[in-house]
Amino acid sequence: MSTPTMVQSESFADRLKTETRPQHDAAERHELQRALLKGALPQARFVALVGQLMLVHRALASAIRGALESDPILAAMWREAYDQSPRMARDLAHFGVDPDGVTPTPATTAFIDRIGQWAGAAPASLLGPLYVLEGSTNGARYIARAARQAYPVGADDAGVTHLDPYGERQPEEWADFRARLNALDLDEATQRAIVDAARETFNAIGAIGDDVLTARAGSTLFD
Numbered sequence: 001m002s003t004p005t006m007v008q009s010e011s012f013a014d015r016l017k018t019e020t021r022p023q024h025d026a027a028e029r030h031e032l033q034r035a036l037l038k039g040a041l042p043q044a045r046f047v048a049l050v051g052q053l054m055l056v057h058r059a060l061a062s063a064i065r066g067a068l069e070s071d072p073i074l075a076a077m078w079r080e081a082y083d084q085s086p087r088m089a090r091d092l093a094h095f096g097v098d099p100d101g102v103t104p105t106p107a108t109t110a111f112i113d114r115i116g117q118w119a120g121a122a123p124a125s126l127l128g129p130l131y132v133l134e135g136s137t138n139g140a141r142y143i144a145r146a147a148r149q150a151y152p153v154g155a156d157d158a159g160v161t162h163l164d165p166y167g168e169r170q171p172e173e174w175a176d177f178r179a180r181l182n183a184l185d186l187d188e189a190t191q192r193a194i195v196d197a198a199r200e201t202f203n204a205i206g207a208i209g210d211d212v213l214t215a216r217a218g219s220t221l222f223d
């Protein structure tokens with residue numbers, strides 16, 4: 001009689017982390033992220049970045065909300081708290097920017113279009129961008145510390161609330177997100193599509209960072 005061997009397969013949350021590690025490493029090395037972490041990114045570019053990410057969050061949240069009724073996978077994962085766009089809008093207002101007047105850069109427009117394609121063709125793929133944006137709260141806490149020193153933040157954290165939405169609860173919130181990811185019953189094709197969408201999301205955030213870094217004075221980014 002053979003002894004049954006336990007084949008411990010990697011959890012889906014671990015798979016996402018492992019298979020997007022090169023993209024995360026590249027994101028961390030991006031000149032804009034390095035400047036942010038050092039508190040060396042000029043305020044106008046920081047604010048411009050928040051505006052672009054607000055548009056991305058809005059687009060993703062609305063695509064997911066639109067698919068909740070028909071897609072049980074998204075319904076199992078989604079929490080309204082993942083939509084950082086209301087916090088981002090308030091943070092922009094703190095810096096004197098009208099959130100309704102933000103216009104997308106080319107990279108933002110391209111990524112919002114991509115979100116629309118996923119929503120239409122393969123809604124579960126939206127878990128890829130959701131994973132990247134929600135997972136970014138891990139590093140954003142460190143960026144929040146630098147930003148509080150670098151920019152005129154309000155007493156109630158106004159200006160940077162989107163960088164530290166959970167405060168001390170962040171590790172538990174992330175553990176909960178991972179646990180719920182692991183509880184999903186996903187076939188291989190769907191897992192693959194989500195990992196690919198996560199990789200694309202890292203690349204898109206990098207391209208948006210490029211737009212924000214290279215915009216010149218007078219650009220609509222700084223209106």
Ligand code: HEM
Nearest residue numbers: 016017027028033034037131132135136138139142202205
């Ligand atoms: C200076 C920039 C950054 C720093 C210092 C940083 C740092 C970190 C740290 C310390 C973790 C936790 C790692 C762990 O628990 O093993 C993390 C996780 C993560 N970060 Fe970043 N990060 C940065 C930029 C970004 C950006 C720009 C994005 C998204 C575009 C991002 C997305 C993620 C994701 C998705 C995770 C979750 C990984 C997982 O556990 O599956 N990070 N980051």
